[in-house]
Amino acid sequence: MWVVICFLVMIAIGVPVGYSMILTAFIFVKITGAVTMSFVPTAMISGVSSYTMLAIPFFMLVGELMNNSGITKRIFSFADASVGHITGGLGHVNVLSSMIFSGMSGAAVADVAGLGAIEIKAMKDQGFDAEFAVGITAASSIIGPIIPPSSPMVLFGIAAGISIGGLFMGGITVGVIMGLLMMLTVFLIARKRNYPKHERYPLNTRFRSFIVALPALLAPVILIGGIFSGYFTPTEAASVAAFYSLLIGIFVYKDFKIKNLPKVLLASIENLGMVMLLMASGKLFAWVLGMEKIAELAASGIFTLTNNPYVILLLMNLILLFMGTFMETNASIFILTPILLPIANSIGIHPIQFGVIFIFSLMIGLLTPPMAICLFLTSKIGGISFNSAFKAVKPYYIGLLIVLALINIFPEITLFVPKLLLGSSF
Template sequence: MLIIIIFLIMIALGVPVGFSMVLTAMTYILSANSVSLTFVPQAMVSGVSSYTMLAIPFFMIVGELMNSSGITKRIFRFANCCVGHITGGLGHVNVLSSMLFAGMSGAAVADCAGLGAIEIEAMKNEGFDADFSVGITAVSSIIGPIIPPSSPMVLFGIAASISIGSLFMGGISVGIIMGLFMMITVYLTAKNRNYPKHKRAKFKELFDAFLSAVPALLSPIILVGGILSGFFTPTEAAAVAVFYSLIVGIFIYKELKIKDILRVLVNGIENLGLVMLLMASGKIFAWVLGMEKITELATSLLFGITDSNVIILVLINILLIFMGTFMETNASILILTPILMPIVNQIGMHPIQFGVIMVFALMIGLLTPPMAITLFLTSKLGGISFQRAFKAVKPYYIGLIIVLILINIFPQITLTIPKLLLGKSF
């Protein structure tokens, strides 16, 4: 337990998570004198020597490319024609746009940075309060890592050694349910505040918007279809997504420039460095947890408190949301997966169901201070304070918690689509 205390102290002092894990591991090795310090770099290299991990930087680059290639504008226009006439207008457009964009980028931050700027500006211009515009933009962005593809699910699949394709399929229904609950909240708020809505789009307008968005909408179909058919792996699908985004941006929409590609690559390399540090340090930290039998201690502690699977699951969910509030999502997955998976297996939960639960709960944490990256981004885009932005998202927590409870209670929500589409391979 001393190792965990040292790690938590470093986090509290503001030491980056990756460095905290490495320093904690080195402290353990020096104090225990069990292996040579040369084991540290060897284990770290082993942690990033994964073919599957290549999917993460590729998906990061896809989000950046789509924000620079005109895809986000066309998605927004198509979503506007589909649901802009419902009470709540652009609030519903905001949610549907994020659901469509999630099928291409799989990242909440990419959604905020690209779609967020378009959505907030459009909503403010049409008379929506800045707070409401910022709130729904921040909330809808967390659908990104739930609907496939999803970088956090790739990472969980690597950490838990389970099928990434199955995890992707498990997130589809959850993402749709999330969107529906968000739209219900938008509808009730808009009705109370008398927000504007558009006239129902004529068929020609809807058809033109659809044709314009077809190249963008084909992306998730190509990715998911390719994975399901076995034509390519999730890692290869990520590379295909990058290539397809380049083709669409340069040759179809003709809005992607060379300078944009260079900027995207630079951003991608920076993000890749962060992820690789976390993966490398997570490998050595997981070794320390194993040597100290932290997973066994955690299991004994939980089952010592209660023998109720329900209460144990509630405690796990609370822990996940709490971790998400102050720790980066990828770091949380790498740290918690080796600790929690033995407990989850013991209570009989399917690992695919738990993987979706983990990502979903961490996304709720991502929306919650003090970390709340999505809130920081959207509050800046909307020109309001962080405090006002947090107040604006509070009504949506009710729907998010309900969805979290549902996917805990009913495994069919996350497991039905993988079973139907993947069959025996699931």
């Protein structure tokens, strides 16, 4: 247990999470002598030397390519033509755009970076309050890691040793329910505040926007269809997505110039560096937790309190929600998975269901202070204070917590699609 205290002390004094895990492992090895010091770099290298790991840099590259190749603009225009006439107008466009965008990038921050500026500017120009625009943009961005593909699900699959394809499929229904409840919230707020909407576009205008956006809309179909049909693995899907984004950016929309490729690659590499450090240190820290039997201690502590599986699941939800508010998502995955997954298995929770619950809970943390990275970014884009942004996003917590409760209580919400497409193989 002392290793956990050592780790938390380092976090408390401001040491970055990745370095805190490495230093804690060094101290553990030095004090216990369980292995030689050469084991530390070896374990870290093994944490990132995985074929499945290749999906992460490619999905990061996809987000950068989409943001620099005109794909996001076409997605937004198509969503506007489709649902912009409903009460709430661009609020619904915001949600639908994020749902489509998530079918390519799978990252909340990429959604904010790519669509956020477009959405918030458009909403402000049409007379929406800046606070409302920021609130729905932040809330809808967390759909990205739930609807496949999803970078956090790839990391959870690696950490837990379970089917990444199964996790992807488990997120589909959840992502759709999230989107619908957000749109319901937008409708109720918009009707109360009398927000603007435009007239329904003529059929030929809507068809034209569909044709223009079709290359971008086909990307999720190709990726998800390819994974579900077995034509390629989630890792291969990430490389296909990157190559496809590059092709349509250069040859279809012609907004992307080859001379910009080095800049895009550099931006992806800079973002990847921290993720790789977290994965390497996470592998090492998971070994330390295993040596100290932290998972067993946590399980015995929880089972001392209660044997009710629903109460235990509630406690794990609270832990995940709390950790998501102040710790980076990838770090939380590698720290908490080896501790909580065995407990979930012991009370009969399917790993796919628990994986979706795990990621969903951490995503709510992206909207919740003190960390709230998505809320922070959108408040900067919208030019409002962080406190105002937090007030604006509060109505969406109701729908998010309803979804969280549903996926805890009804396993079939997350397991129906994997069972339908994979049978008993997941």
